Amino acid sequence: MTKPPTVFVVDDDQAMRNSLKWLIESVSMQVETFESADAFIKSYYPGRSGCLLLDVRMPGMSGLELQEYLRANQIAIPVIIITGHGDVPMAVRAMKSGAVDFIEKPFNDELLLESIRYALALDVKQRDMQKQRAEIATRLARLTPREHEVMVMVTNGKANKEIASSLGVSAKTVEAHRARVMEKMQANSLAELVRMAISANLTLSESKSEE
Known part of the structure; x- marks a missing residue:
């Protein structure tokens, strides 16, 4: 059976991870949390459906660096940036690199959930387009x-x-x-x-x- 889409949360703040996990699960969405970009990379495999909720500032690989890593490896998962007030310029950079939204802390729960729903719908659309392109390529061959x-x-x-x-x-x-x-x-x-x-x-x- 196909696994349901997952919201992947990457944030070094444990309290924030727990809070986001509770919020997302409260609306019956599947969620996995990670304390670092490296932990996410080791766990995630391309092809898993979902979206990525990503903090900008983290020890080690930053959120922007993780986003660049995903792009470089052609991993097309929708990214939502979570940012503190001082990180807005960095979030704008992330948007220019393809992030679908950025949410400032402290965030409104409903606005965040709306953004997650949009990202998950976008992931479905992107996967459908990938399947269509692959089928067209097969026919062209x-x-x-x-x-x-x-x-x-x-x-x-x-x-x-x-x-x-x-x-x-x-x-x-x-x-x-x-x-x-x-x-x-x-x-x-x-x-x-x-x-x-x-x-x-x-x-x-x-x-x-x-x-």
Whole structure:
């Protein structure tokens, strides 16, 4: 069975960890607490769903350094920064690095819970997008080089005659390639095929190549 999403709390203040754990569990969310960034890194494995509630100032690896570590290792977990009043500039830096929110101490319980719910929903959305991109990549791998060419041209708005002229083949051949592309990509419409191409950056790469 899939594990429920977890709110990971990283804060060196034990009283704060206990308080956050009680608050989060009071609304039936799963929570795990860690006294340091290192402890979190040793326990967490990529792929676990949830969000990260992260203090900025901690002994050893700081909250910002942990956030940079996660980014460098392509671990896409939504981060909420918890900060003291003097840490606001650091929190702004964290936001620019991708944090979804920062909460100042002392915080309002309901605002914090609202931010956590948003982060968990964002995590679900990001994971769905990752799955979709992986599926599209699998389908793309089934295309022949010529079918791939045709897909790029079609999704960039070129008509069959234009594609035929560019490739030096007949319009009927292009139609056949196009039909196989639609079948292999499991696209029910041109609009759906275009969305897949955008997700895979095919239209973008084609437009750049024409500049």
